Amino acid sequence: MRSFSEADIPQDWQKLLGDYFESNEWLALKNNLQSALDQGSDLIRPAPKDFFKALQLTPVDSVKIVILGQDPYHSPGLAQGLAFSIPENIPTNSRAFPSSLRNISKALALDGFGHLPHGDLHDWAKQGVLLLNTALSVRLGEAASHANLGWKSLIDRLIHALALHKPNLVWMLWGGHAQSKLALIQNSQSQLILQSSHPSGLGVYKTDRPFLEPGGQRSCGHFSKTNEWLKTHQIPPIQWIGQASPDLFS
Template identity: 75%
Template sequence: MKALFSKDDIPNDWQELLGDYFNSTDWQSLEKNLQSVLDLDPNTVRPEPRNFFKALKLCPVNSVKVVILGQDPYHSPGLAQGLAFSIPAEIAVNSRTFPSSLRNISKALALEGFGALHNGDLHDWAKQGVLLLNTALSVKLGEAGSHTNLGWKSLIDMLITALVKQKPNLVWMLWGGHAQSKLPLIESGLGQLVLQSSHPSGLGVYKTGRPFLEPGGKVSCGHFTKANQWLIDHQASPIQWVDGTWTDLFS
């Protein structure tokens, strides 16, 4: 049975948000391109097609509080889950395969007083209203950025534009130039908190005038604390970034 790409994989609430986008030539092009890739060899595509829209499935429109934009899924075997930055819990934090971006996210959380991540699985963030959205939802194994030109941009841009129009007071974490390129779309909405820094991966974490971690790694950009304070100020419950930490910090 061949893998299929269909709008039916997108939850109804997100389909409604996207409106008549599915009648557009942009959607038809994406649908055609993805199906061609899957027909060629679905085993080289990550995440598995059933997980392309996991971020939307775990985080309904009405529950979104925070949006973290990634670029495309991990292209190494065994990592991509359909959630930006998230990896399976069984991958040890001291493993060589544990991504540097997650390692630095964990450092930032610890510096902000939340404690370090116990593992790299961020499903619990999604269930609390953190939309972990990549700007391309698929990739070919071993080839970073390989699916960015298949048409994902039109879908993600439309989703961002529609989301900010429907939901005021969201928090957006834009790490790195690629995520920050979506700023004009986000600014079309009302009351959005935009937090920007360098990308948390590799040495880039310390670069730019707004580093994710300050050189020396002893000060964080403070995004997780700022996000929770914003949510509290707008009568929303803060995110429990690491088990059992937000209550003490924000009660």
């Protein structure tokens, strides 16, 4: 039977979280999640071994950017443990390809990087993009079904500690849920906070800070703004699509 404990979290992130593991909030999360696993881990997404994939692929010292998602994809075959990312073998023109990724691809193209060749964002994670959902598990077919298990306490502590620990981070806060974490970030030293509507569905256009402008001729520019910020602080920029536009490195 699959068990759940702090040993699942990489040691560098455990250190960042400090005494959180002595808290009642951690005990509640651990008990709640263990109960869900005992009821059937095969009904939980992503696979339990991938709950902390984002932390495993992006160590504390390598984080440059944080992109916050809400909870994992609850449809079969999509969730990987990385916010917004899906397996590479899902065609970009298929119905299974999420609208959020379609619009992220459009924004990247409008920013001069080109379209995503697929939806697997592991390469971003390995370059220092922390693709962090604010709940790290979900029941298959039931969106937000694990939102009340206690993940909030862990993720809020992690976000706040990371912002305090690392200057010059970029935070991409897409949509109201991600922007609800603003208070955990904004008083920290030298952080670039980029906000827009969420990239999924029609909501992408529907705020005063749209992810994509109506008509699809402009984007929020978050990807190019991020690389300019990184260069200004002598941090290697992200290659969003293989080789990024040459002018971003000049």
